[in-house]
Amino acid sequence: MSIVKRNSKLPAVAGALAALTTLPAHADWSLLNMPKGVSELSRGNYDMHMIMLWICFAIAVVTFGAMIFAMIRFRKSRGAVADTKLLHNARLEAAWTLVPTVILIAMAIPSVEKLIKIEDMSGSELTVKITGYQWYWQYEYLGKQVSFYSRLARTSDLARQRGSGIDPNTVENYLLEVDKPLVVPTGTKIRLLLTANDVIHAWWVPDFGMKRDAIPGFMNEMWISVDADKPGTYRGKCAELCGADHGFMPIVVVAKPKPEFEAWLAQQQVTE
Amino acid sequence: MAHGNEAAGHGNHDGPPKGLVRWLTTTNHKDIGTMYLVFSLAMFLIGGLMALAIRAELFQPGLQFVNPSFFNQLTTVHALVMVFGAVMPATVGLANWMIPLQIGAADMALPRMNLFSFWLLFFAFMLLISTFFVPGGAPAAGWTLYPPLVLQTGTAFPMAIFAIHMMGASSIMGAINVIVTIVNMRAPGMTLLKMPLFSWSWLITAYLLIAVMPVFAGGVTMLLTDYYFQTSFFNAAGGGDPVLFQHVFWFFGHPEVYIMILPAFGIISEIIPTFSRKPIFGYEAMVYAIASIAFLSFIVWAHHMFTVGMPLAGQLFFTLSTMLIAVPTGVKVFNWTTTMWRGSLSFEPPMLFALAFLFLFTIGGFSGLMLAIAPADFQYHDTYFVVAHFHYVLVPGAVFGIMAAVYYWLPKWTGHMYDMTLAKWHFWLTAIFVNVLFFPQHFLGLAGMQRRIPDYPTQFTDWNMVSSIGGFGFGLSQLLFVWVIIRCVKGGQRATAGVWDWPHGLEWTVPSPAPYHTFEKAPELH
Numbered sequence: 160m161s162i163v164k165r166n167s168k169l170p171a172v173a174g175a176l177a178a179l180t181t182l183p184a185h186a187d188w189s190l191l192n193m194p195k196g197v198s199e200l201s202r203g204n205y206d207m208h209m210i211m212l213w214i215c216f217a218i219a220v221v222t223f224g225a226m227i228f229a230m231i232r233f234r235k236s237r238g239a240v241a242d243t244k245l246l247h248n249a250r251l252e253a254a255w256t257l258v259p260t261v262i263l264i265a266m267a268i269p270s271v272e273k274l275i276k277i278e279d280m281s282g283s284e285l286t287v288k289i290t291g292y293q294w295y296w297q298y299e300y301l302g303k304q305v306s307f308y309s310r311l312a313r314t315s316d317l318a319r320q321r322g323s324g325i326d327p328n329t330v331e332n333y334l335l336e337v338d339k340p341l342v343v344p345t346g347t348k349i350r351l352l353l354t355a356n357d358v359i360h361a362w363w364v365p366d367f368g369m370k371r372d373a374i375p376g377f378m379n380e381m382w383i384s385v386d387a388d389k390p391g392t393y394r395g396k397c398a399e400l401c402g403a404d405h406g407f408m409p410i411v412v413v414a415k416p417k418p419e420f421e422a423w424l425a426q427q428q429v430t431e
Numbered sequence: 432m433a434h435g436n437e438a439a440g441h442g443n444h445d446g447p448p449k450g451l452v453r454w455l456t457t458t459n460h461k462d463i464g465t466m467y468l469v470f471s472l473a474m475f476l477i478g479g480l481m482a483l484a485i486r487a488e489l490f491q492p493g494l495q496f497v498n499p500s501f502f503n504q505l506t507t508v509h510a511l512v513m514v515f516g517a518v519m520p521a522t523v524g525l526a527n528w529m530i531p532l533q534i535g536a537a538d539m540a541l542p543r544m545n546l547f548s549f550w551l552l553f554f555a556f557m558l559l560i561s562t563f564f565v566p567g568g569a570p571a572a573g574w575t576l577y578p579p580l581v582l583q584t585g586t587a588f589p590m591a592i593f594a595i596h597m598m599g600a601s602s603i604m605g606a607i608n609v610i611v612t613i614v615n616m617r618a619p620g621m622t623l624l625k626m627p628l629f630s631w632s633w634l635i636t637a638y639l640l641i642a643v644m645p646v647f648a649g650g651v652t653m654l655l656t657d658y659y660f661q662t663s664f665f666n667a668a669g670g671g672d673p674v675l676f677q678h679v680f681w682f683f684g685h686p687e688v689y690i691m692i693l694p695a696f697g698i699i700s701e702i703i704p705t706f707s708r709k710p711i712f713g714y715e716a717m718v719y720a721i722a723s724i725a726f727l728s729f730i731v732w733a734h735h736m737f738t739v740g741m742p743l744a745g746q747l748f749f750t751l752s753t754m755l756i757a758v759p760t761g762v763k764v765f766n767w768t769t770t771m772w773r774g775s776l777s778f779e780p781p782m783l784f785a786l787a788f789l790f791l792f793t794i795g796g797f798s799g800l801m802l803a804i805a806p807a808d809f810q811y812h813d814t815y816f817v818v819a820h821f822h823y824v825l826v827p828g829a830v831f832g833i834m835a836a837v838y839y840w841l842p843k844w845t846g847h848m849y850d851m852t853l854a855k856w857h858f859w860l861t862a863i864f865v866n867v868l869f870f871p872q873h874f875l876g877l878a879g880m881q882r883r884i885p886d887y888p889t890q891f892t893d894w895n896m897v898s899s900i901g902g903f904g905f906g907l908s909q910l911l912f913v914w915v916i917i918r919c920v921k922g923g924q925r926a927t928a929g930v931w932d933w934p935h936g937l938e939w940t941v942p943s944p945a946p947y948h949t950f951e952k953a954p955e956l957h
Contacts, residue, residue, distance in 0.1 A: 376667020406884030
């Protein structure tokens with residue numbers, strides 16, 4: 160009976176639902192959450208995200224529950240009379256100050272250990288220097304004499320022009336393909352040195368769980384790894400606004416088992 | 432109260448001059464408040480049009496309507512207009528109208544400065560918006576104006592910075608006015624801890640403004656000297672550091688988000704008691720909570736910058752300090768809920784907006800908590816998850832607070848009741864579409880769509896379409912808001928002095944519409 164008065168929203172709800180059902184059929188509704196990724200680090204950050212999500216969900220159930228209960232139970236239309244004496248309650252107020260403080264500190268604690276691991280660059284077996292340019296990336300395998308640029312693939316670049324007449328849905332890996340990907344070995348801790356040549360960029364592959372800014376004049380570092388049993392192609396994009404074509408400088412990383420990677424590297428050294 | 436509703440007929444002592452001159456020369460807090468509110472509504476619609484252009488482009492992958500650099504201009508100016516042109520002036524307008532009425536003062540303490548700060552703001556925005564028409568277009572480096580990118584701006588660069596200086600000066604003057612008024616002009620017997628919570632929230636907001644606006648002004652001036660006078664504050668080649676700007680910006684920028692939300696907290700603290708027909712629960716705790724939030728807002732800024740490569744200790748400090756803000760914010764939410772507890776609730780439009788605020792702002796608070804955790808933030812940073820987060824706290828947060836305030840005090844301003852049915856339609860459409868618009872953006876961000884891009888990989892199409900539909904629904908619903916206001920200004924059922932069933936506070940003791948001059952003799956408090 161308490162919802163009788165809400166009829167006025169029904170047409171709008173119906174409208175929104177109608178809009179939803181007319182969406183194209185190729186919908187991929189699985190894209191709702193952060194990817195778990197393919198490394199210890201990305202799984203750690205994913206776990207952190209899920210812990211936070213569930214704690215927030217639990218708090219939401221309690222607080223929204225109380226609000227909804229109050230909205231239903233204490234309606235004037237149901238004859239509720241206001242209790243104007245309910246003004247303070249020292250114990251209750253102390254409780255809802257202290258309990259959240261404890262919960263919040265408890266939430267922050269697991270992040271300490273994860274951060275220490277994220278910031279620990281020791282034990283890396285390969286160092287790649289990444290330089291951001293407007294609007295492409297340069298990869299240098301330090302000490303290996305291999306260096307190259309990586310730009311948006313021609314297919315995407317043609318399709319993304321205004322009035323190109325090319326449907327992006329027909330382009331494979333639209334905006335997520337490059338002419339020459341970064342190749343890394345699996346099962347290896349790889350240190351990335353990040354800098355930029357013009358403006359600030361940020362290097363991010365969601366499956367590796369990390370992004371960090373590439374800042375002109377400074378050298379940032381981060382590390383990534385790919386599980387030994389998960390070779391494959393991983394895609395990301397520049398994540399810091401860097402000008403007009405910020406949306407058009409993707410990152411593609413091909414992770415190969417170590418022997419294949421060594422072979423690839425040797426071949427690169429020959430062609431350079 | 433010596434004045435009746437016919438005050439306007441009494442010549443130039445009691446009534447305003449006629450026509451345009453009134454608005455150019457007025458020093459009346461109510462007139463200036465009205466001008467701020469109308470200006471803010473106009474900016475809300477202009478900023479909204481830019482948002483619709485953005486959502487239209489993002490409806491499907493590929494570039495259909497705008498080129499990438501114009502897209503960046505749209506996102507940048509949309510943010511500047513909404514933050515500095517819509518939300519802040521709306522709260523200043525409400526402060527102008529309501530603070531003197533709430534504390535029993537005859538006017539603001541510094542009426543000429545009041546008028547000056549309004550017109551300064553007006554011309555600041557004319558200047559900012561005119562940058563769309565200069566060579567190189569409007570600023571396109573994001574409202575955060577990070578160098579070195581912002582130094583690639585064309586002719587618009589000095590114009591935008593001058594506009595920022597003007598709006599900053601305007602804000603500081605407005606803040607000084609609020610502080611001087613509240614400190615000196617409260618009616619006898621109105622001690623600080625008897626003051627209505629809206630006035631309290633603005634007192635603290637004003638201190639925040641005075642503290643951080645000069646920092647922002649300093650930061651953009653350093654940009655200006657880097658651009659024209661070969662200084663190297665932010666240029667690594669000359670020994671500077673681009674990240675320094677981010678620290679300066681966010682030292683301003685984080686308190687700035689509280690500058691936008693604290694007045695809304697004050698508004699909600701006025702409305703929930705009125706429509707629960709009982710006083711606010713834990714009044715003093717509410718005041719201390721606002722003060723704590725304001726203090727904490729100064730020591731959390733670098734949580735916007737977890738990816739710049741901070742030392743471990745810095746990341747831990749900013750994670751923890753940010754999470755602590757949830758404590759006083761939680762106190763506020765719990766106190767609002769308890770105010771409704773054992774109340775006698777009715778659901779007029781102001782209360783509907785206040786309740787939607789309670790739910791949706793809290794959702795924005797949750798995503799804020801998640802973003803505070805540095806390791807998780809490495810994934811969230813600069814994605815649509817962040818866009819969803821700050822739109823949840825700003826739109827169903829600050830903007831719903833302002834709309835609630837308009838529906839709450841509009842009868843006091845105009846002397847007419849508005850059309851409750853239309854206002855409820857406006858509420859339901861707005862509340863539904865705001866979620867259709869922003870909730871899917873959480874999914875987009877988590878799935879890996881970064882922000883500030885005009886085009887995206889095809890797997891993000893579906894949620895972008897939903898979001899765009901929500902955007903157009905939300906935008907069109909606001910025309911209803913404008914219509915309700917216009918009709919209410921023009922006429923309608925006469926409002927009583929108290930307007931609502933359970934009015935509390937001095938503003939409800941004067942007639943509706945509030946006479947041109949009120950409280951020329953200080954009211955008596957009992």
